[in-house]
Amino acid sequence: MKKINLFIVLLVGAVLLVACADSEEGATNSNEGSSGEDAWNRIQEAGEIVVGTSGTLIAASYYEGDEETEDQLTGYEVETMREIAKRLDLDISFEIIGVDNVLPAIKSGRIDISSGTITDKRKEEFDFSDPYKYSYITMAVRKEDNSGIESLEDLEGKKNGGGATTIYSQIAEQFGAEVVTYGNAPNEAYLRDVDNGRTDVVINDYYLTKFGVAAFPDFDIHLHPDLNFNLTTSGVIVPKGEDTLREKINEALQEMREDGTLSELAIKFYEEDASVEPEKEIIEIDDLDI
Structure with a gap:
């Protein structure tokens, strides 16, 4: 009798587990098939x-x-x-x-x-x-020598300041640069390090770089005069x-x-209408994996 009762208990338990699994699967499927509202x-x-x-x-x-x-x-x-x-x-x-x-x-x-x-x-x-x-992508580099960067290939071996998951850091890594990360740091931290040589470049959005550089005139940095690429x-x-x-x-x-x-x-x-596409000529790099 005890063996029969034990069998019944195990059988009921198995049924309940299957029911729970079906319920969870149904809930998952329900989420995946939501109305989008x-x-x-x-x-x-x-x-x-x-x-x-x-x-x-x-x-x-x-x-x-x-x-x-x-x-x-x-x-x-x-x-x-x-x-x-x-x-x-x-x-x-x-x-x-x-x-x-x-x-x-x-x-x-x-x-x-x-x-x-x-x-x-x-x-x-x-x-x-x-x-x-x-917008488009540009770089903040040292004024005196553009940080030795005249092409994207020159990023090889350089240090780029940026967030670990940004498209700009992905570009830096794709061309062989080391990415130095800062967390949620202000513009000043990134740009000061280009000025003092801790890093070589900050690849970023044109507008953010433009105003970041302008905010710190004592830093020996500027927007790269030639490297403007990929509409964003x-x-x-x-x-x-x-x-x-x-x-x-x-x-x-x-x-x-x-x-x-x-x-x-x-x-x-x-100070420019960033809500419309820029009119200037921008280099398009087709093989960027971003």
Whole structure:
């Protein structure tokens, strides 16, 4: 009798385990087959959208203030996000986060959205809004000799200051440079090290590099006079498959483009209209694996 009872107990247990496994599989399949409205519905219900931003990038996301006024987070990226939230009738909160932590934070749900360069690799794991910023890639180098860099091939053996996961560091590594990482450091830390020789170059977005270099005139650095390459586009990063959220953001961006708000913000912070493609000739490097 005891053996029979034990058999029944084991049989029931096995059935329950199978049922639980089926339930978990069903839940997983349900998530994979979601309607793409989950994030938007949750954000609407909360009445607030949480945006990840660095707070350390002059003209894009930085703190502005003086002795008489409280520091205020601002910049083209920040004010574009504020305007999107306003047009979607949402409150907005910003979480200061290092560039290397942005994508994991979106995946984990720590933040709802952020801003970033649109690349084919990133589009495998995330979705992007339509572009709201157009730029290209350049370098900050020492004035006296361009840090010995006259072509991308000259990056071999050089030291590049940058975030570990940025497309700019990927480019540096692809051409043989060593990447020196800083975490969520301000522009000054990166550029000072080029000046003092700890590193040789900072490969980055044209607008960020332009204003970073201009902010520290005592450093013996400048924008490389010849190396301007690969048009880049930046958009709002959203979780993969959240189509409704992406579409709502695109609607707001389209309104901002049509009524001139995007251009006004870009010119205010960058002194150029970064919301449209640049007119200057830019070298396109086809074999960049980014």
